[in-house]
Every structure is written in C-alpha cells, then in structure tokens.
Amino acid sequence: MTVALAPLVLAVAACISFGVRKRLAIVGPFALVAILTAAALVVLLPSDASGSLLDLELRLSALGRLASLVTLGTLFLLVLDVWIDEPAYNFFPTALAVGATALGVLVVTAPLAIFGLLMLGLLVPVGSFAFQVHRNRSVDAATRHFAFVSLGGSLGIGSLALAASLPHDQPANTFVLLAVVLVVAFALLLAAIPFHTHAALLASEVPTAALALYFGVLVPTTFIAFVEILTLSGLLPAIVQVVKVQDLLHGIGLVSAVGGAFLASGAPDLRRLVVYSVISNLGAALVGIATLSGPGIIGALASVIVTGASASGQLLAAGTLERRAAPERPTASRAPLAALAFVVCGFAMIGAPPLLGFPGRFFMELIAYQFAPFTGTALVAATLLLIVGQLRAVIALFGAGVARWTIESRPVAGLIGVAIFSALLVGGILPNGFLVPIAAFAEEFLRALRPL
C-alpha cells in the first residue's frame, strides 16, 4: 500500500485542485506542495519496495524511482511556470492527474494495468489542450489526439489481453500478429512517424505548457511503459524467435528518427522544432530497443528521459518568447534569458557532451553501427539534421542581435531552462546515479528476453 501512496496523494490532490481550480492563489501553491509531498514519499520508500492494491501487484524498481523523480521534477517546474507566468486554471488538476497516472504506470507490474493507467494519463490533458476555441484549431487538435489515444489504447490493451489468453500450442503467426498490433498501438501513442499527424496539429494549436506536459512527461512515460510491458508480458522470447517484429520496430524507429529530424531541420517555428526533435529522439530510442541489447536499452531509456526534460525547458522558453514578441516572430531581444534557456536545452536535446543526453545517444549510435552500418549512419544523419534545426533556431532568435541584455520581467521560463541545463550538466559529469538504475532495468529486460 505504501508503494501506491505517492500516486494516490497526487490523485486526491488532483480532485481537490479541480474543485478550487479557479482560485489561482490557492491552487498553484497547493499543486506544488502536493508534488513535493509525492516526491518525498518516493524518496523515502526503500529500494525495490513492493505491495499490492486491489489485486494488483506493485513494485518500485530503481528505474521506477528515477523516472518518478524526473517526472515529478518536470511537473513541479511546469506548474511553477503556469502559476507565475501563464495562468491557466485547467492546468493544475490536469498536471496532478497526469503525475498520478505516470507514477502509477511506474509502480504497477501487470502489463494490462500499466496500459490502462497510461491510457487514462494520455486522455487527461485533453482538458488543457482546448483553449480560446473561437480563435484557433485547438479543439480539432484535441479531438485528433483523443482519437489517436482511444485507438492506440484500446488496440494495445486488446492485443495484450489476447496474448495473455493464448494457449501454448498457438501458431507463431498469432503471436507475431499480436506483437505487431502492440507495436503499432505504441507507435500511435508515441506519435511515431507516420502516426504523427496529431502531434503536428497539437504543436501549432495548443498552449506550450500543455504541450510540455504531453511531450515532456507523458511521451517519456509512454516509452518507459512500452519497454516495461515488453519485459513483463512474456512476449519478448516470441519476438526474438520471429525476426519480423524486431524488423518492424527497427523500421518504425528509423523512419521516425530520420523523418523527425528532417522535419525539425526545416521547422517553421520553435514549437514544431521541439516536437519534431522529440519524435526523432523517440525514433532513435525505438531503434535502440530494436537492437535487443544492453547498450541499446540503456541508451534508449537514458535518451528518452533526458529528451523529456529538455523538451519541457525548450517548450516553456518558446511559449515565453512567443508571448513577449507577439504578434511578431520570437526574438531574443524581447526575452534574452528565455532565448538562452531555449538554446541550452537544445544542446541537451541533440545529446551534446558533457550534458546527460550524451551517454544515451552515444550508446544508441554505437550499438546501431554494430547492428547494421546503415542504421548507425542513419542515426548520425538524424543527429546532424537536428543540429541544423537547432542552429536555425539560434540564428532566428539571435540573428538580429540583442541591443540591451536586460533580463525580462518575471523570467520564470528562463530560470527553469537554466535549472534544467544545470541538472543535466551535473548529471553529465557524474552519470552513475542516472545510468545505474537504467542498467539494472536493462538486465531485467535481457533476462526476460532469454528466460532460463
């Protein structure tokens, strides 16, 4: 029961904050205290703590603890930004509910329950996607997101339920079909190319804080859930035996990595640059998983967690830059600290050393070369395209020069970006605390791959 305390605290806080959501002076600090309480509960739990709730087995693994703390840290920064700089009363209960489901996903051990909680978490942000509906297409974007999540979620849960009820003498083709449906379901949820159309519309129409909630918290959680479900569902040995599923994962990953980077390199605005960069990094991470190797899994998970944090920093900075420069194009002269935050979080997004994004990307590209030279080359090309995209953004922001380096009033997004950069820098210099829990999970994954 104690394992479930942190998500339960957040769930109760989400219900309370929904009741007082229009009193910003109360709901903002309340949400921050709830997140800090949940973080304290996660820290205080002993390692590998376990328990059960409503017939469901729970366990807080080392990876679960790491991802929970990163998720809560990101949520804390998002809530702080919205409370101080961009008041939106729907955001607070949404963020707390997303936190509750994300932490739930990280402690539950039943694949079906993990998928169910993930679907709940992905549906909740629809409430904060739609805003000023008469002036934009945010309802269309939210509707498309709803359709993708409903489709992907139901297909995924259905395929897992069928896989769990298959008799042992079932033909291999049935397993292959179910594994393919599961991979496609996750591709829908992760907005992997070619299932990225809802992400593109979201990028241009919804508030940046809600976008950061989705791409900074939910998308990394979805990826971790995917790897956990593969490990716990017992499908991995069948996937190893039938190479087709591995090829599909590899293909979707490669298309997303290169396609996302290509779109990012020509992105017309800052938001889309960030969203396509996330899609590209997720694609590269899928390739890492498709190698079914220790370094590939460690690199994929490390890269995805860092991508979530840096995407949150970049999206918050992009939102501030847009608001300060509206109706003109964003420039650094209006919000220099936010522009700086955008650039430094961009370093993390491309995996530049010595930041924490580097080890993950290095592992993935190294193992991709060993897997197939073409794959390795494609991932390096994707990285180069991402660098081009980020450099274009730097030129667009700083090209006109900054006449006076006067820090903007209420530089919340800028300070948050600097905080994220500092954390990633410290993590990059001392990576053990970050990589060891991921390596422990990779060992579990490999054991599930080849059971004795």
Added chain:
Amino acid sequence: MIALGIIALVTLAANGSRQLRYSAVALLGVSLAANVVTAGQLSVTQLAVEGCGALVACGVLYVAARDRTYGEDPGWRLWIATIVAAAATAACFATLRTASSDTVNVPLLGEDPSGVTAQVAAFWLISSGIAILVTARSPVRGSLGALLMVTGVQLLIRLLNVPQLGLTLLLAWIEVVVALTGGFLIVNERAVRES
C-alpha cells in the same frame, strides 16, 4: 447467442443514429448486453462496477448533447463502418481466436463456458469502434467509436484467468474518462460551430 445478436443490432442502432442522445441510449444497451454475455464469469461487485461505469459514461454523453436534435449524420460512413466491422470480426475470429475448445458449442440461451460468444462480441465491438473512429468527422462519432472499443476490450479482459477486481475498476474508469473527454470535446466543438 441471443445476447450477441442484441449487441450487433444495438451497435448498428448507435452507429446509424443521427442524434447523440439516441446513440448514448444505444451504447447503454450495448454495455448491458455485453454484461449479459459474460455474466457468469463476473462477481456481483464487478458487474456493479462495470454497470455503473457504463451508466455514467452514457449519462455524460446524454447530457453533453444538450438537446434531442444534436448529433452527426453518419451518411455513407454507416455502411462502410458496418462492412469493415463485419469483415474484420470474421478475420479476427479466424486468426486470433483463443477459445480453448476445438468443437465450438454455442447455446442459444444461457452461459457460454467456452467464451466464444464473448470473444466474437469483443471483436465486433472493437472492429466497429475502429471503423467509426477512423471515419468520424467530429467528437460525436469519435466518442461513440472509442466507447464501443472500450466495451469490447472489457469483454476480452473478462475472459482472462487473472485477478479481475483492479482491472475491472480501471476499465470502468477508462470508460468514464473517455466519455468525459468526449463530452468536453463535443461541448467545445458545438461552441465553435455555433459561434
């Protein structure tokens, strides 16, 4: 077998309706018939939880419609959805059937211990949901498709030999959240359309 026929007919009614309120009532019918199909495999508590989830979900859609006339005309989408769902159900049953008995005995009335009826109903609901969702133009039919899929998934999970209470509660919550999200989108879409 009769419950399966009722599920098919009520799904068609929900799919073919031009008014959201009628679709919501038909969805409740689908859910009740689905509970009848698997009544023997669930405890009273689980049936109550699932029934409450379905009732709340349909109630949310009913209220979101705001008046009797609001909805989406399916037009040709009704026939496409029906044909695709029928073909997909047959294909799924041929390739993914996990019912253990080789000789399928489906009683006209009463329990179906082999689970074949429940599995066919689940495939039909999921296929119909996908076809409706993919061809939907607005959140009205989008919500309908999503709720049909969730009901189908509930049926599949009931066939599993695992502890059910947590999963039952979770799926009931998913049903309610899908309906709430769909209702929220329907209200917003209507506000945009009427402005």
